[in-house]
Amino acid sequence: MSVRMNEYQQPVGEPMENWSPRQRPGPVTLKGRFCRLEPLDSAGHFADLYEAYGKAGDGRDWTYMFTGPFADEQQFHGHLNAAATSSDAVYYAVIDLSSGRAVGTLALMRIEPAHGVIEVGQVAFSPDLKRTPVSTEAHFLLMTYAIEQLGYRRYEWKCDSLNAPSRRAAERLGFIYEGLFRQAIVYKGRTRDTTWFSIIDADWPAVRAGFERWLDPANFDSQGQQKKSLAALRDQAGS
DSSP: OOOEEOTTSOEEOOOOTTOOOOOOOOSOOEEOSSEEEEEOOTTTTHHHHHHHHHTSSSSGGGTTSSSOOOSSHHHHHHHHHHHHTOSSOEEEEEEETTTTEEEEEEEEEEEETTTTEEEEEEEEEOTTTTTSHHHHHHHHHHHHIIIIISOOSEEEEEEETTOHHHHHHHHHHTOEEEEEEEEEEEETTEEEEEEEEEEETTTHHHHHHHHHHHHSGGGBOTTSOBSSOHHHHHHHHHO
16 A cells, blocks of 8 residues: 655645544434344333343442442432433443343443544443343444444444453454553542554444344354354455
């Protein structure tokens, strides 16, 4: 790939002649085969989510989150209300279509329309949602909305560098590791090194094809187990 030079013979990035700021994500409903994403409603989703998160045996799912665990219903309702009314992040509830109940939340955040950069974060999946086709499809629906419908060109994932499950999830979903920001923040009274991942628009065709192949009913056996992994199907799509 040739390097573009300016009039001073300095290397510069490729021009973005037709670029315009993207729209901010909004209170949309996104429907798939396994789940539906809908704007988080602190009153409407409270009962389902409180029950779903309560199925965890302890508070470890909140260790790497900025909030939680919650001592009682009042604290949890306060958390949901703050999320639903956030002026920064846009939160969505994940509705399992088989039960019709909310089983988790996730958000689009750190939104930079001028640059086409957006982050998925605050992923709080209950035991009913983890490691299911519903959880994978929820991420696919939100990616598709941000990258295809809104036209963002960079979709980020960040996590505590010590959060091994989050790092594995990012890599499984097709995010590319970018590096470590040392002592990036302080939260819950402790320091955090932050690991960065991203999917950019050039990555998206292979990432999308991998999701479509993985979510295809033909990829599951009679017990609902996958036949091929998401990573393997994404590699096939990119080859």
